[in-house]
Amino acid sequence: MTEHQAPLQKIVQDLPELEGDEVLLKVRASGVCHSDLHFWEGGYDLGDNQEMNLSDRGVKLPLTMGHEIVGELVALGPEAQGLALGESYLVYPWLGCGTCDTCAKDQENLCPNAPRALGIFTPGGYAQYVVVPRAKYCLTLGDLDPAEAAPLACSGVTTYSALKKFGDDIRDTPVVILGAGGLGHMALRVIRALGGKGAVFVDLDEAKRTAVLEAGALAAIDGNAPDADEQIKAATGGGALLVLDLVGAEATINLGLAAARKGVRIVVVGLFGGQLKIPTVYFPIRAMAVIGSYVGNLNELSELLELAKSGKLSLAPVTRRPLQDANDALMDLKDGKVIGRVVLTP
Template sequence: MSKHFQLDGNYVRYEFSEFGGKFSPVNYDMPIPTGSEVLLKVDFCGVCHSDVHVHEGYYGLGQGRKLDLGERGIKLPVTLGHEVVGTVVSMGEKVEEVSVGQQKLIYPWIGCGECSVCQRGEENLCTKPGSLGVFKPGGYSEYILVPHQRYLESLGSLNPANASLLACSGLTTFSAIKKIQPVHNEEFVVVVGCGGLGQLAIKTLVLSGIENVIAVDVSEEKREIAKSSGAKFAFDPRDEKIAELVAEAGNGNCIAVLDFVGNDQTMEFGLGVLRKGGKFVAVGLHGGEIRYPIPFLITKAISIIGSYTGTLGEMKELVEFANKHDLVNIPVEIRPLEQAESAVEDLSAGRVPGRIILKNG
């Protein structure tokens, strides 16, 4: 039996029943949490580029090839939304550490909990994932069921709307940045793609004491935002001398590239500007393939690192970090939950300079 009161009636999830299809409001019976489960009313849910890819149903692999997400275990219909802040309304009989009325940030990258990867605390890399908003219903919904209280984190003094971004955008950048540290004072970090993730990355780098940041983006508006976030330089990658400009600005000492776009062109550029011993961290999923001379990889001792979201432990670190700094104060647009479909469309079309956050009620 669940603890406290049980909500009666129905609730609405905004879901699509075919990849690339329309979103529809669908009524469901209110779930009854049992065991370690916790039911939360969704307060805020960020709209992430991963939502765009899942809605499309594929990742581009280059040369016209696609990775079909349906074949990777994503079952239709899908209720997107993995950047969720919600309020606890009910819980199963085994839950002891949370109370009705508490507002929590939800860790969505849930694994099987049993394999060696999960036992290492890397549930985000589990090969049998149950990620909320991907494999299980997410936050484009009035209510969300979370399988265990350990996936709930208190917000502290954070703005709850902006704090929702920490579950994916913030966590993804935080985990990627940890992979390039330590960065010494004279070294430079290049951030490719200055949308929501890139902006958070620049702020996190600067607040971590890494002040030599070079931003690269095709949008003049986003380059200006990048500079206001702390980037020392901002360049347009369409400039035919972009590699020379970045190398000169960084004094030939670019130790790391964080690529939040992830296509053939950005990877070729990023690998080309790294110094010896540099690290290229691929985060964006726009698609393509890597072509890089193996002798360069070896003689320059370059590391190519894929970075996918982050661990539960890293999210806890990030929330503490965000409470000490003004991290999530980035441009956001609040839209009602009912506009989930247009939000995903606008993000896909590149019409969002910062981030969209959906508000329920």
């Protein structure tokens, strides 16, 4: 990407000389994610005509997007250990400064200093090769299909980390999931892998509602329906207690609140934008919690990958597209033409 909201450009660069613990992977698969679309747009809607510009967060162009990466190891830096040439690895992309207390606890996704996430702050996977700063961020893929496994690095670990915030309650309480796109399908599979009761979906798109019903959702509700909140209450047996907002818009979080019973926990993942305006007294009176969840940490991705390798987590089929279709794939996502997940295969 050479500028925001402009077509992606092909750039040819020399392969870098590896230093320290760096490793070089030949990309086998790179997912096309809604985060890529926000990145392409150049900012986030903060409501009241306010916007957070990515340049203010330290994003510098040109930059290669793509953070859901599987690659084959082709070279190691002089200090890199523990990896095998020719093996395929799933890459953990949510990197921080690597030196602060937060990063030392393997919580790099929450680093307060200098985020270095692949495909956002440093070159990512919309390419033939990618440099990973440290060998520990490469997780052995095993026999998993590279294209199907790539989304675990974002949609997978994002939904897994968010659902873990509900604890064991997902075993006997349905999760209301706002958004039935690629993240929604992944969340449904993660709920199954964790032994959850199931999910009630809300989405504006009829095709996406049909798709999640076919995938095993308990119910799929039109978010535009005038009685959507009442339909959610009926589908959950009296009101939502666990809400996963994969959209993150004013309309979705407000619908979640309208459909909730006392004690609700709402975990917000989506970045659509807007503002939440709510009387503070509602928090104690309704005994409710609104929690943000930002992707996931390295340990969580490792746990999720093991669930997939064990067969407990079934990977969703994906639509494969060649690397040269990256711009078209991104625009299809922008136009709402994508059901499930698109993965580029260089």
